Amino acid sequence: MSERLVVIGFGPVASSLVEGLLPAVRSKELELTVLGAEKRAAYNRVLLAEVAIGAAEPGHLGMADEPRLRAAGVDLRLGTAATGVDRARRVVHTSGGPVPYDRLVFATGARPVIPSLAGLNFDPHADTELPAGVLALRTLNDALALQAVLRGDGRVLVLGGGILGLEAALAMASAGYRPVLVHHGPAPLGRVVDADGGTLLIRQLEAAGVHVLSGVRATGVQKQDGRFHALATETHGLIHADALLVSTGVRPRTELAQGCGLAVGHGIQVTAQLAADSSGRLFAVGDCAQVAGQRPAGLLAPGWAQAAWLADYLLANPAPHPAASAPDASALPGPQIQASGILMLKGQGLELTAAGTVQAGLFEDPAQQVTVYADPAAGRYLKIVARDRVPTGFLALGLPRTGAELALGFERGTPLPVDPSLLLRLDAPFEDAQAPAAGADDQLCRCSGATYGQVARAVDAGCSTVEEVGENCRAGTGCGGCKERIEELLRIPARV
Structure with a gap:
């Protein structure tokens, strides 16, 4: 009998896992069911700000070919949320009914952290229902709602001084809008800048078109006709705007795992081999997984490495027989992840x-x-x-x-x-100084983890555009910050 494998979540990491499992699905060795709470197939969340400012079309963000997956035999259930897991009976309860499994993979990702402000229904363990005009830019619907505000010449507040808030504010400024960055510290990116660097960073953000309000103590949101109207603060009074973009971090989605008795901490606690318990049936990958005690990285590259490793492992090691103990996988080397703190x-x-x-x-x-x-x-x-x-x-x-x-x-x-x-x-502005050349093993794309050597091999194999390189080794398929370097490699004459 074919094995029943259920994947909870259908983001970029789950999509990569599904691709790796397709050979077994096509050969009928695996009955693969994928549960996606959103009605859309996996897409690139990194580029949501580009959609909001009109620089990218929603259709260009797709990371999964839904018709091809269904034709291959994947039971893809979009708009179906998992509501609980019964480990004893090996059943996932969903909004569409029970789904039995032999093995189960949690790929539930992370949800935005919503600050406990008056007027917001804060819940650290569930998706908060936000008022109209309050957005988290975590879904395509958020991006489209923000786009509507911007096209109506609305004023947008960005709450949070982390990297995601700054990137969103700079994206809006690049399109000619005037976002306001609101944060509680003396300077944005307070964990990585010192006092002098923070002062210069604020000056450069202002020059780029981002108005920065530092040292703000927000207390609540004020609504008018059911829609966001102003941010209430102790320090700056009411800050009026047409939309509030909340960018105060993310939190792994662990409630399903915790609800069925699995250990959770900064994520679902799994071994270096991604196992969530000793049964050999439960696994976790991506932003929801705390692998061998390490916090989730929040980047695509580690998640994709985990997905590739787990797909190979699941194909090579069938689910344990109900009467047998799980094989000991602790001696296996786990996924090799090149972590970057840059x-x-x-x-x-x-x-x-x-x-x-x-x-x-x-x-x-x-x-x-x-x-x-x-x-x-x-x-x-x-x-x-x-x-x-x-x-x-x-x-x-x-x-x-x-x-x-x-x-x-x-x-x-x-x-x-x-x-x-x-x-x-x-x-030096007047010298032709050249930085030492990067090595083949040095990371070029920090979203996918692709190296300079992998991109060079893709070019040698005949790739002539950034898109073709991305299809070959995933470089340039994340935030797009490495596209200029890929284009430079594409201009180098082919090696004979």
């Missing part, structure tokens, strides 16, 4: 690259080397914190080549030059 922000003349922490003072620790360069008039700032000349954190503003070189060195653990100021020559 943060990059680019848009409207703003170039920021950072990693680690740069909060250390110049004379705080004699064992640390702290290098600072500042040219506020030119919009340039560099701070490097190192130990034994190996960077433990850096911040580069307005220095793209220096930032790129430091990012490579940070990931490799490469010591700094004896005189770190030599790095600044990479961005």
